[in-house]
Amino acid sequence: MSDLLTKPEPTREPLQASFSDAANPVGLDGLEFIEYATAKPQALGQVLEMMGFRPIARHRAREVLLYRQGGLNIIVNAHPMDALAASHGSDVPVISAVALRVRDARAAFEYVLERGAWDVPSHAGVMELHIPAIHGAGGSRIYFVDRYKHFSIYDVDFVPIPTVDQHPPATAGIHFFGIVQYIGPQRSYDWIEFYTELFGTTLIPDEERFGIMPKGKLLRTPALSASQRFMLQLVEPDPNVYDAQERLQRIGLGVPDVAAAVAALRALGVEFVETEAAHTDRRGAISKTYLGSVVFELVHSEPSAQEA
Structure with missing residues (x-):
């Protein structure tokens, strides 16, 4: 804190x-x-x-x-x-x-x-x-x-660990895109100020969205090399859902081709949410919740674009 x-x-x-x-x-x-x-x-x-x-x-x-x-x-x-x-x-x-x-x-x-x-x-x-x-x-x-x-x-x-490859390749070009943080009601300003003051993050305009889970405020971090920038997404609870617990909720993984990544991960056993509200498309996908809390979000992201 x-x-x-x-x-x-x-x-x-x-x-x-x-x-x-x-x-x-x-x-x-x-x-x-x-x-x-x-x-x-x-x-x-x-x-x-x-x-x-x-x-x-x-x-x-x-x-x-x-x-x-x-x-x-x-x-x-x-x-x-x-x-x-x-x-x-x-x-x-x-x-x-x-x-x-x-x-x-x-x-x-x-x-x-x-x-x-x-x-x-x-x-x-x-x-x-x-x-x-x-x-x-x-x-x-x-x-x-x-x-x-x-x-x-x-x-x-x-x-x-003996005999294990210390640098296993990324599945379907997976790379780190960002992290989603759940925050308390009307706490967006507090957390935006926290990350901006301490780390120099930049608030992204509301009309610029990534993936299929567009809620909340997006912040982009600076980096010594442009390819290492990542996103922070701050999500307040819905007005009719009182959940004041603040936590790091899920990891966002960038992939150059969402459909290919979903196919590769499904072959490994991963299940994805396919509902009217959230479903796989070219912008992204979201896994089912495992073990009561573990969720991964895929977001379309070309590694070369991060270096721009």
């Missing part, structure tokens, strides 16, 4: 000079991983494998698995205390964290703290990396990672 969401304007700290440029104040360069917390890692792993992900490494000290396809990393955290805390006692998986690639993790962390973000105390164990983090929606965490090129965080904290 952040003081930006709780403090009136006069009580906030004044802006200070950024170590980066104004358009990208924390040196953001895309997404490193998304983490699910769950007490049922095998069941979630089966869903991820249907979506084309493969388990490639195990954490050295915790009950944590790393799944990958193409440039996408998903961490499944079944460490008992972590799973219990993130799910608030529920037995369904939750998106408990996102890790952002930044030029300098410590500088980015200090920058957002100066602007009201709330830090997450570190509990790194022996021989584990300390990865700075702040609080996000629904008790989730936003990590800052600057080791993602020749030397990565997985080289320290994880052990590769």
